[in-house]
Amino acid sequence: MKIVIAPDSFKESLTALEVAQSIHAGFEKVFPHAEFVKIPMADGGEGTVQSLVDATMGKVLNHRVIGPMGEKVTGFIGVSGDGLTAYIEMAAASGIHLVERDRRDALKATTFGTGELIKFALDRGVEKIIVGLGGSATNDAGVGMLQALGVSFKDSNRNEVGFGAEALSEIVYVDISDLDLRLKNVELSVACDVDNPLVGPNGASYVFGPQKGATNETVQVLDDKLRYFADLTKEQLGIDISDKVGSGAAGGLGGAFLGYLDTELRSGFGIVADSVRLEEQIQNADLVITGEGRIDGQSIHGKTPVGVAKVAKKHNLPVLGIAGSLDLSCVEVYDHGIDAVFSVVNGAVDLPTALAEAAVNIELTSLNIAKLWKLNINSYCGL
Structure with a gap:
């Protein structure tokens, strides 16, 4: 199983590579033998x-x-x-x-x-x-x-x-x-x-x-x-x-x-995607995971998660999004290639706490998503 992890940074908290590493840590606990490819992404702005x-x-x-x-x-x-x-x-x-x-x-x-x-x-x-x-x-x-x-x-x-x-x-x-x-x-x-x-x-x-x-x-x-x-x-x-x-x-x-x-x-996003050869690394994956600090209606306007999803959908791949926060308009990304989105904030906390705990929360959320994904695989295979 090949899992490509291609998130943007979580601004003021984690670099894109650090986000990818935390997602990897959570998924690896459930899929220890999977091939993980981490691709730090950006859309031309900060980071x-x-x-x-x-x-x-x-x-x-x-x-x-x-x-x-x-x-x-x-x-x-x-x-x-x-x-x-x-x-x-x-x-x-x-x-x-x-x-x-x-x-x-x-x-x-x-x-x-x-x-x-x-x-x-x-x-x-x-x-x-x-x-x-x-x-x-x-x-x-x-x-x-x-x-x-x-x-x-x-x-x-x-x-x-x-x-x-x-x-x-x-x-x-x-x-x-x-x-x-x-x-x-x-x-x-x-x-x-x-x-x-x-x-x-x-x-x-x-x-x-x-x-x-x-x-x-x-x-x-x-x-x-x-x-x-x-x-x-x-x-x-x-x-x-x-x-x-x-x-x-x-x-x-x-x-x-x-x-x-x-x-x-x-x-x-296009310049960054070309520079890191995103499509070349995605095309034979089984699952693509992306994300950024916030996923909402604005994410469809040139932001990294939707950009990654569009590349993945050219190869009919499932795409999951992980974000620091969501709002009701996040459902708009479902029409642009992302299949499901998840917030990593697990309770009512102030912003400084959420930023400080981002790595741990991303790993925990990724672990939970991975367990759900494994359940989906087992059900599909009739296990």
Whole structure:
């Protein structure tokens, strides 16, 4: 019997690998002779680097970069076990979690540190770079990242403009001649599950600006600055990024990848699944187990459990989901390939306790599921 265990992380509690190990521990007590294949998964957001590092037996490398508000922070990248692929979460350098709530300012925040992480990866001599978007504190259209990679944005006095969205309307001249040439020699993949355009009512500023500290008045200012930048980019480079699908991701960082770096945005789950060869490892399994911290109606929108289930159903395999918590809308996943879902919380506890006890609870829940699964097998075989 081959059992594939492919969960996402339980945020703020366990990495995807730790979740997989706890599920394995519970199932192994009931099926000691089964073949277990553990595949740490992610969907391009927080935890993607760790999942891909764990899946490829790679390593995490720390690197000091400029953080979203201009101060130095310790960012990180992952490098695959063979040293050929680098994994980056833009939030590691430019994430909203790096800024205290009362200091968040979408007009000043910069993606410069994200560019520094990409340069750090290039310095490692990798052949492929995977960048996950999401969790940003920024709204600068990726100008900071591009500056770190060699693109020059100058004002009317031919001086380089400063950081943040507030400087976008000061840009008069764009020069891409010094863009890091090493980018031409690497395969760049960008994981993004956001389809918002750069500007307008569904754009970066209006949809995501408020969570980054923008007021109603500031949102309009931010949108105007992004529109100015998009118009300037079209005028000087012939590139239209204003309404491209996904250009509004991470405060316009998606637009920088689409326009200036000529990179397609792909499903975060799809990129991770390809990187860990998920389908190849699933296709001859007898059972697939997946999960994440919470399974609900939102899980059908690009989240790991449903992504895993869709791959498994291509081969008509049963899929079980294990989560830290469920809500009534979780039944929606039954129409998307998951056959049953289970919560690991065994009683009324506060959140810190649930997070602390996650590993033990996952193992216990997995043991109980395994016993039920064995009963199902015995009944099917007429034993």
